[in-house]
Amino acid sequence: MTDEQTNETLLEVDAISLSFGGVHALVDVSFDIRKGEVRSIIGPNGAGKSSMLNVINGFYHPQEGTITYQGQARKQMRPHDAAAGGIARTFQNIALFKGMSTLDNIMTGRNTHMSKSLFWQALRIGPAQREEIENREFVEHVIDFLEIQSIRKTPVGRLPYGLQKRVELGRALAAEPTLLLLDEPMAGMNLEEKEDMSRFILETNDEFGTTIALIEHDMGVVMDISDRVVVLDYGRKIAEGTPEEVRANQDVIDAYLGVSHD
């Protein structure tokens, strides 16, 4: 938890319902995310966690409810508005741009901070050159932060899984997000990789004051790094609170901890 954490709400999800052709993915879910906290969304498979993230950054459009982000209430987000508004994310199944290098992948994260026109880019002098270099400098700091200097120019397709996950985090961080959505950042990782990833998540939260909302399966990790947890099951919110409170909640134990999911 950062020093800057206040009780100020960054994002509020209010009575969101989402369905696909009669299948209810989310039903009347409400919770908030405070500035500077690490907020986890947990729940068994199919509980609607990823759908929740997809709603927050505008990929899915809920039928009911509103999302209030930075004081602005919206019925639904548009992905680009979400990104421009400082919401960045990573994906459950790595969604890197396979044909590009680590550096270029992370540079795409700077996209919303770059604006120079095609004309200048074609000449690559003056403003476009400056803009490119300024953003490269920023990206190099991200690379340094994530300790991936040695793979800077490697095409991401050639990287092992754990490093790809890290590059993806880098791409999200390059956007200088206010709110960072992490969809199972540690899925499929070994213990060492998980520890590294936890460290990077906490340091991100710490150093840049980035608010983080994450979905994770590994309960140990969730309990370690979250400030508050919200629990979904079958698309409904069944509990919410600090890790300790959630751990003690009987509904949660029944729905999640007690039942052996994957």
Place this chain on the structure above:
Amino acid sequence: MGNSLELQGDTFPQLLLQRLKHDAERPAMREKAYGIWQTWTLGELCEESFALAAGLADLGFARNDTLVIIGDNRPRLYGSMIAAQALGGVPVPAYQDSVAEEIQYVVDHAEARFIIAENQEQVDKALEIKEQCPRVAFVIYCDPKGLRKYDPQVVMDIQTVMARGRELLKADPDKVNAEIQKGKSSDTSIILYTSGTTGRPKGVVLSHENLLVTARNTNAFDGITAEEEVLAYLPMAWVGDNVFSFAMGFVAGFCVNCPESTNTVAQDLREIGPTFYFAPPRVFESVLTSVMIRMKDAGRLKRSLFDHFMKVAKKTGVALMDGQSVPAWDRFHYWLGELLVYGPLKNTLGLSRVRVAYTAGEAIGPEIFEFYRSLGINLKQLYGQTEATVFITMQPDGVVRSESVGTPPPGVEVRIEENGEVVYRSPGVFKEYFKNPEATAETKTSDNWVHTGDAGYFDDEGHLRIIDRAKDVGKLNDSSMFAPKFLENKLKFFPEIKEVVTFGDQRDFVTAFINIDLDAVGNWAERNNVAYASYQELAAHPEVYALVQGCIEQVNQSLAQDSHLSSSQIRRFLILHKELDPDDGELTRTRKVRRRIINERYGDLIEALFDGRTNCFVSTEVMFEDGRQGQIEADLEIRDAAVSQEPSRAAA
């Protein structure tokens, strides 16, 4: 500097003030960071260093204070050395991979109040020892990552200190300059802690004069100029780095490059392409190994091309390197090899621009040494130690041998003591061991001769050969030198031989126990249809005896080449029926022979080696793997090995 201007200045900061007048715009240091080689010109480096000095002074850093520096090679850390020296203080670099306990000793012994640490990892160590070292008042870091929440009263950003310094310099621009002018050449430039094999590390105190004179001499010796590129990748706490990167760099004016991290050194080496390069033998060895391993995966054409031209290099390369005359056809053949193999190979390794390369620290395998030289890399050996500001002997261009370490460079005198120990006197001789007058007195005589603790001799060419630690060297009855470890190492170069124990001190001649290497000899046995059921049986096999005898006689032949060693030829040997084993106390855990135990256990065998018996019965207690005690008995054959005569060349 790049011109003939003789540089003035008694201390490094004074030297830099001089150089600033001409060279302020020259790149002085680079560091691979954030994807590119971030460059500090001499002006920028000095500006930062002097600002840091002013900031440090403000924090209370005074003349003769020590500044402990922990971290990888970084321009800012070199800069902090300048800062400390500017104020008349003393930088004390510590090994960056030391554990906190080791650092604590250095910090405590050097009475340091200031620590400069590269990053969070090193800051954590510094804070860990702070309780035991109450003097420590400030820990200053370069890389702020992860350090935001530390107590800002104690742990501070180097940028903050520099910023404070800049403010003060604005008010009083001469503040640091005045301090620099007070410096004398006899002032301590640096304290380097050597990790002795026994006891606590000793702090070797080197003066500015030591370093400046040594640097000038060495630059002249090898023609080092301001145009060199050097990669500073060996620990800053090691005297070599301080001489090669810091002292020689600032004197000659060349640019020193710091790698991004320890695991990118190979890549960074390639990017920099140093012209002056130092590496310990193990680095050269592992590079060679990786070359061979990588070439194994090459296609057949490439492989045979490589093999062919490596043969050519072996035949022609070294001769060309030594400036001998080579037939035109061979010269062309080598040139073709340079085009197709050596050139690209050196380039990928980052060694294509090397003009002078040195190795030192331990013996380098002759094949490894020849490999690099045959590629046209001017690899040479030197012999030195911290107390000498590195250089005791060096190999001049054109007379380079793998078995010897060269001649004393100008200004250095070397002598061999009665007991074979090498002693020297030079402008680089250290001032003292810090706060340790007894040790200083033990090592350094009143007229400045320093005992190295190594035994050696000058061979017939006049080149120094180091053979052993002086305390291990004995004498044969004809009073010639007996260096057991030297002989044993020579034998152990054969893959078939795993361990050797030689005897000869106070004897008429030299004898040896041999342990065969089960893997290598077992392989050989399979190929030669030698049947065996056990180690013992294999060891006693007459053909194995013949094999080992061949190895010994080869060594004898090479020993006979050298008048100092020819009486150390091994006349009689036996092959032990069991492997020397740490579990039985015969070896240390690091596989060093425990002579005392061997003498006790195998006394009769040793006597048999010298009294002319042809075999000897032995029964030894052993510990089996399951912990049971047991007896191994055997009747061991003792053989004579042929001894070579001194060649006529040596007689001349």
Place this chain on the structure above:
Amino acid sequence: MAFDIFLLEVIISGLMTGVMYALVALGFVLIFKASGIFNFAQGVMALFAALALYDFLAEDGWFFAVFGFTLPVWLAIPATGLIMVVLAWVIERTVLRFMVKQNEIILFMATIGLAFVLEGLGDILFGSDVKPLDIGIPQGASDWLLDNFNLYIEQLEIFAAGTAAVLVVVLAIFFQRTRIGRALRAVADDHQAALSVGVSLDKIWVIVWSVSGIVALVAGIMWGSKSGVQFSLSLIALKALPVLILGGFTSVPGAIVGGLIIGVGEKLAEVYIGPMVGGAIENWFAYMLALAFLLFRPQGLFGERIIERV
């Protein structure tokens, strides 16, 4: 009243053409469904089949030159079918099996290459001049329709539509009722599943290419009878493409319905819009129609709406 008759004629004629489009589109769908390959060579395959058939029937062909006699129609058609099967086998052996793991664009490009090869081969073997193909399909308008309903409709078109309809039914039965047909459907969903049915992938590919080769043969016969065997016959493939976007690349009913829509739409446009803009709009009208349609329903007629996931 006369106007209505005319409209009816146009629509029926459109439907007839539509059935033929559907037939070509079906060839595409078969291959795409079973192998994910968008077979651009489908049109050239029809040309090639027609050329081969002509060769069996005509006295200036290779067959006559070698054997000294020509085949009767009832034997020539199966013989050509056999050639198409051999062709399918050769294509599988020499091209497809080396490209199993390639992405679909690359496969698509390969079929364009294949089209070039077949075109070149056809030209070298049979020459590039226009050849009349007559297998005894009655020509001219149907008197019966003209007499009883006052409709002017080509007998060839009726015959072609009938044949196409029969073929569609046969294929439907083949897919639904036979073991191999079921395996083919399985392979569309999941290659592993197909293997577990016990049919190897390369065999499936040979079968599916054979089937589409035979479909091409039928299409070749129809179009060849109508306007002679010539290079432009291969362009009917281009006619079938709008049908595909309309009906979806994987839907058999889509290909049929799409074909009918395009057939009728095109005829109507040709008759009512063409004269206003200078004619010859049949080249592009179908595309525009399909495109306009797509903008409102990107998944095609029978495609399911895709829920995108991340």
Place this chain on the structure above:
Amino acid sequence: MFYRESGQLKSSYIADQAMFPIAQDRWFVIGVLAVAFLVAPFFINEYWANAILLPFLVYALAALGLNILTGYCGQVSLGTGAFMAVGAYASFKLVGFFPELNFLIVLALSGVVTAAVGMIFGLPSLRIKGFYLAVATLAAQFFLVWMFNKVGWFYDYNLTGMITVRPIDFFGIRITGPEATPAAKYLFTLTVVAVLALSAKNIVRGRIGREWMAIRDMDIAAELIGIRPLQAKLSAFAVSSFYVGVAGALYFAVYLGSVEPVEAFDINQSFYVLFIIIIGGLGSVLGAFLGAAFIVLVPILLKNIMVGGMGFDSGMAGHVEILLMGLLIIFFLIVEPHGLARLWQIAKEKLRLWPFPH
């Protein structure tokens, strides 16, 4: 082997991000350009210009355009021929309206017109993907060619339906029509192509290029990190069409001199350009040039061998040529689906590591 990179250190981002960061590459490119600009013009003749160099340059430019759309942005187009036609007719009409206008400006405007048309036909790409889009671009192909053929205004109501270029002077030097020297045509085309190729290289290395590639590699993820698919795809269509349009204008005005739309810009032209980028390499500027060289030279080679060497009649040689081109394409796709550029890439990697295999 020839890459001796040791010592080429980069101490600024400008150097690190240079178009050709390796010195040897830089010198090679400079060398090629020097030969192309300073040596070739003295040796060029009618045959070299018309049979080899002009078609090579024009097709390379068109392929570059298509590669931007297909190779970089992942949108398959089969309408290249028609977009070339737009460029050609735009330049024809522009020269007709403003005979005094500098031909470079005419070319640029033709490109802009084509870009606008390309964007219109690119609109469906927002809703449809893959083959659906490829087929949709055929609509442009058939519709546009039909239009140029049918609407008299485009060909100035000429009875033949063809358009023929007027004589154009570029800073006093005739560059079109039969009076223009091969060297003048070649140098003018080369200059345009070189400038546009370098610009393309810059664009694909920058923000816009990364947006395209992001869309190509994973469009959903690209959208979710804030790339607007609309902008990215339409800009790809626009830039691509601009290049194709300029190529079409050069094709018509400088290379051929007069064209008839149905023949010059039919669907085979689209395939031809598509082959170039497939054989040259998708997503590579170099690939457009390698592919164009291959596609232009191989038929000439084949024809020379068959007609000159083996005595085929030219009709038969044409058939064999079609067959062999088809086989070559299949062969390439099987052996190296990423094209000549990838082969070069691999060779380069090997040369950089020589003598090591990896």
